[in-house]
Amino acid sequence: METRELRYVVAVAEERHFGRAAERLGIAQPPLSRAIAQVERRLGAELFVRTPRGVELTDAGAVLLVEGRAALDAVAAAERRTRRAAGVDGAPSLVLVSKAGASSEVVAKLLDAYAAEPGAVDVDVVLCGPAQQEPMLRDGRADVAILHQPFDDTAGFDLEVLVTDTAQVCVLPAGHPYAARKSLTVAEVAEIPGLPLPRWPRRDGSFPSGRGVEVRDHTQLLQMVALGRAVVVLPDSVRTDLHEGHATVPVVDAPTVTTVLAWPPHSRSLAVAGLVRTASRL
Amino acid sequence: METRELRYVVAVAEERHFGRAAERLGIAQPPLSRAIAQVERRLGAELFVRTPRGVELTDAGAVLLVEGRAALDAVAAAERRTRRAAGVDGAPSLVLVSKAGASSEVVAKLLDAYAAEPGAVDVDVVLCGPAQQEPMLRDGRADVAILHQPFDDTAGFDLEVLVTDTAQVCVLPAGHPYAARKSLTVAEVAEIPGLPLPRWPRRDGSFPSGRGVEVRDHTQLLQMVALGRAVVVLPDSVRTDLHEGHATVPVVDAPTVTTVLAWPPHSRSLAVAGLVRTASRL
DNA sequence: GCGACGTCATACCTGCCGGGTATCACCCCC
DNA sequence: GGGGGTGATACCCGGCAGGTATGACGTCGC
Numbered sequence: 001m002e003t004r005e006l007r008y009v010v011a012v013a014e015e016r017h018f019g020r021a022a023e024r025l026g027i028a029q030p031p032l033s034r035a036i037a038q039v040e041r042r043l044g045a046e047l048f049v050r051t052p053r054g055v056e057l058t059d060a061g062a063v064l065l066v067e068g069r070a071a072l073d074a075v076a077a078a079e080r081r082t083r084r085a086a087g088v089d090g091a092p093s094l095v096l097v098s099k100a101g102a103s104s105e106v107v108a109k110l111l112d113a114y115a116a117e118p119g120a121v122d123v124d125v126v127l128c129g130p131a132q133q134e135p136m137l138r139d140g141r142a143d144v145a146i147l148h149q150p151f152d153d154t155a156g157f158d159l160e161v162l163v164t165d166t167a168q169v170c171v172l173p174a175g176h177p178y179a180a181r182k183s184l185t186v187a188e189v190a191e192i193p194g195l196p197l198p199r200w201p202r203r204d205g206s207f208p209s210g211r212g213v214e215v216r217d218h219t220q221l222l223q224m225v226a227l228g229r230a231v232v233v234l235p236d237s238v239r240t241d242l243h244e245g246h247a248t249v250p251v252v253d254a255p256t257v258t259t260v261l262a263w264p265p266h267s268r269s270l271a272v273a274g275l276v277r278t279a280s281r282l
Numbered sequence: 283m284e285t286r287e288l289r290y291v292v293a294v295a296e297e298r299h300f301g302r303a304a305e306r307l308g309i310a311q312p313p314l315s316r317a318i319a320q321v322e323r324r325l326g327a328e329l330f331v332r333t334p335r336g337v338e339l340t341d342a343g344a345v346l347l348v349e350g351r352a353a354l355d356a357v358a359a360a361e362r363r364t365r366r367a368a369g370v371d372g373a374p375s376l377v378l379v380s381k382a383g384a385s386s387e388v389v390a391k392l393l394d395a396y397a398a399e400p401g402a403v404d405v406d407v408v409l410c411g412p413a414q415q416e417p418m419l420r421d422g423r424a425d426v427a428i429l430h431q432p433f434d435d436t437a438g439f440d441l442e443v444l445v446t447d448t449a450q451v452c453v454l455p456a457g458h459p460y461a462a463r464k465s466l467t468v469a470e471v472a473e474i475p476g477l478p479l480p481r482w483p484r485r486d487g488s489f490p491s492g493r494g495v496e497v498r499d500h501t502q503l504l505q506m507v508a509l510g511r512a513v514v515v516l517p518d519s520v521r522t523d524l525h526e527g528h529a530t531v532p533v534v535d536a537p538t539v540t541t542v543l544a545w546p547p548h549s550r551s552l553a554v555a556g557l558v559r560t561a562s563r564l
Numbered sequence: 565g566c567g568a569c570g571t572c573a574t575a576c577c578t579g580c581c582g583g584g585t586a587t588c589a590c591c592c593c594c
Numbered sequence: 595g596g597g598g599g600t601g602a603t604a605c606c607c608g609g610c611a612g613g614t615a616t617g618a619c620g621t622c623g624c
Contacts, residue, residue: 001361002285004582018601031583033602043361045368052591052600060368063551067360067422070548074356078349079283079325086327086342140349156547158437265438266352269345286611300572313612315573334571334620 003075005039006068008032009047013065017054070138077140077264093122094271097133097142099218105240106163106259107146114278121271129216131201137264143272148235149258157262160279165235168254172247173228179247186233186253195231198224222246235259283321285357288350290317291329295347299336352420359422359546375404376553379415379424381500387522388445388541389428396560403553411498413483419546425554430517431540439544442561447517450536454529455510461529468515468535477513480506504528517541 011021012032022029040047047061057065087093098107107125114120126142134153136142146162147154170189172179178192190197196212198221207214213229215221218241224230226245235257239248261279263272293303294314304311322329329343339347369375380389389407396402408424416435418424428444429436452471454461460474472479478494480503489496495511497503500523506512508527517539521530543561545554 001357003357004284006357006360019599027582028584029601030585030603035582037602043365043368045365047364050601054600058368060364063367064360064364066548066550067356067363071353071356071360074349074353075283075285075288078288078346078353081349082329082342082346083325083327085345086325086340155440156438266348268348301570309611310613311572312574312614317611319573332572336571 001039001042003072005035006072008035009039009061009064010068010072012036012048012055013057013061013068015054016056073135073139077138080140081143093124094144094269094275095124095126095142096144096146096275097126097128097136098146099127099130099133099148105237110162110261110275110279110282113282114275117274117278119270120274123275127217129201137262143267143269144261144263144275147260147262149260150255151257154260154262156265158265158267159260159262160276161258161260162279162282163237163259165237165257165259167236168233168251168257169236169239169248170231170233170251171222171225171238171242172231172249173225174245174247176228176247179249181249183250183252186251189231189233189251192231195228198230198232283324285354287317287321288354290314291321291343291346292350292354294318294330294337295339295343295350297336298338355417355421359420362422363425375406376426376551376557377406377408377424378426378428378557379408379410379418380428381409381412381415381430387519392444392543392557392561392564395564396557399556399560401552401556403556405557409499411483419544425549425551426543426545426557429542429544431542432537433539436542436544438547440547440549441542441544442558443540443542444561444564445519445541447519447539447541449518450515450533450539451518451521451530452513452515452533453504453507453520453524454513454531455507456527456529458510458529461531463531465532465534468533471513471515471533474513477510480512480514 008021008025011025012018015021015024018032018036019029022032025032036047043060045060046058047064048055049058084093084095096107096111111123111125114123126136128136130152133142133145133147137145137157145157147157147159170178170184172192172195176195178184196210198212198215199207199210201207201214201216213224215224215230218238221230221232222242225232226243233251233254236250242248261276263276290303290307293307294300297303297306300314300318301311304314307314318329325342327342328340329346330337331340366375366377378389378393393405393407396405408418410418412434415424415427415429419427419439427439429439429441452460452466454474454477458477460466478492480494480497481489481492483489483496483498495506497506497512500520503512503514504524507514508525515533515536518532524530543558545558
């Protein structure tokens with residue numbers, strides 16, 4: 001199957017509509033219909049059930065949507081990494097993706113240590129929202145990522161543990177009544193009156209419904225906390241990033257957070273290997 | 283990039299020769315040259331250095347070889363799994379791949395337990411040589427595999443531990459002088475006069491050089507041991523598969539072998555999930 | 565050192581197929 | 595029952611993938 005056909009199938013599966021899919025693909029509707037029909041004929045499987053309102057996915061169509069996305073990511077990754085490996089200069093650089101505003105202490109230490117290594121290459125640090133890291137790693141826009149278990153989906157990546165934060169704190173606006181507490185539980189934090197937990201964007205950029213403010217990165221998050229609009233539980237190590245607008249209270253029953261370095265398992269990049277070796281020595 | 287182009291690049295990279303690559307692809311050499319040139323132009327990168335004897339890979343070419351194979355596997359997996367999901371009957375089946383002749387006790391127990399579950403689907407068990415399992419899982423010919431850590435490469439798969447074998451034994455031909463020993467070390471096993479460790483095929487089917495006999499699966503292996511042509515260290519649990527031609531001696535310093543159930547991390551298959559749930563309860 | 569050979573690149577042609585426009589068949593709903 | 599919407603079909607056109615013939619350019623052997 002050609003990637004063009006995969007893109008067509010994924011577009012139709014996502015739009016549930018030939019016309020909109022064609023528009024998104026920048027082609028007319030009839031060629032799209034024909035291409036999908038041809039794919040279905042070759043696979044010997046109906047992918048969509050045509051209704052007067054658009055299309056529904058069959059089981060096979062649902063499978064091809066998931067698998068096709070993964071395959072398209074892999075193709076995009078191949079292209080991007082090749083282009084980068086050929087980079088203008090002979091020094092291929094590495095792209096590390098981290099959450100905007102996440103605790104930078106450990107990462108800075110890692111990058112400093114790596115830069116001191118013989119044969120170290122330039123590392124571009126890219127910051128983005130939490131849900132964007134995994135797709136970036138999958139489609140080759142990034143080579144390594146800083147992820148946090150158990151919050152990020154680390155399935156399918158190789159990992160090296162950087163830090164394990166057993167202690168966690170609740171970050172509150174300075175002067176909030178709860179700031180005087182000696183400790184809190186997760187359940188208590190979730191029920192603080194007038195201070196809901198924030199909402200993070202999903203993979204597609206949309207937000208789940210709820211009362212909390214919408215935040216896209218940790219910088220926004222901490223600002224919202226300082227503004228008295230949100231409360232959040234974070235690893236103890238973020239205390240170094242806080243300022244006078246914040247207060248912290250230990251949370252006694254929070255899960256252990258592990259900060260890990262993650263990379264695609266088939267990566268054979270010497271640069272990634274060097275970074276991992278450095279990380280394993282810290 | 284189209285999969286056709288990826289196939290071309292991978293073929294040339296593997297053959298190190300335009301003519302042979304073209305033959306393998308079933309096309310003439312000139313269109314292949316043109317297609318590769320076009321890819322290079324679009325990527326803005328030289329993939330191959332042309333020599334009078336064929337071609338060498340550039341760094342970018344090496345990257346695209348590795349990444350391109352992964353991408354082609356993903357595309358093939360998408361196609362295969364879709365075709366299977368659409369299967370003639372409404373009962374999509376699951377393909378489990380295991381080593382030929384590997385200890386079947388645990389697997390049999392797992393499959394029996396799964397078959398008793400409500401909603402269980404048919405499980406096709408496919409046996410193959412050890413090095414073939416990983417590619418089969420990657421390109422969609424299989425949905426789940428039985429792998430053995432630390433010998434198999436489990437990078438990039440999700441895992442569920444089935445058994446942990448702490449005790450391991452050296453399998454010898456019955457009547458061999460060493461069979462009388464009370465215990466052995468790994469180093470001693472490697473040095474048994476006249477009984478080298480066997481050689482397994484690599485991913486591409488070729489064998490590493492050395493003295494040991496060439497074996498492709500556990501059945502052949504145990505036969506070679508019985509014939510006095512090889513010796514091997516295996517988990518204690520294989521004792522159930524041995525017959526009178528074999529003798530076993532405990533190996534005191536062998537690494538722990540873990541038998542795991544492995545599947546592609548993005549798998550959303552209900553059938554795989556059910557099998558994993560069953561495994562986790564054993 | 566010069567031809568023979570083998571490499572990959574180039575030139576040119578052809579037929580297929582991907583894409584466009586126009587239109588149809590069908591369903592839903594007012 | 596007609597209008598607006600869906601996807602399917604018919605037909606045409608241009609680009610490009612593939613083929614053959616040939617060239618440019620090394621290496622090797624005599």
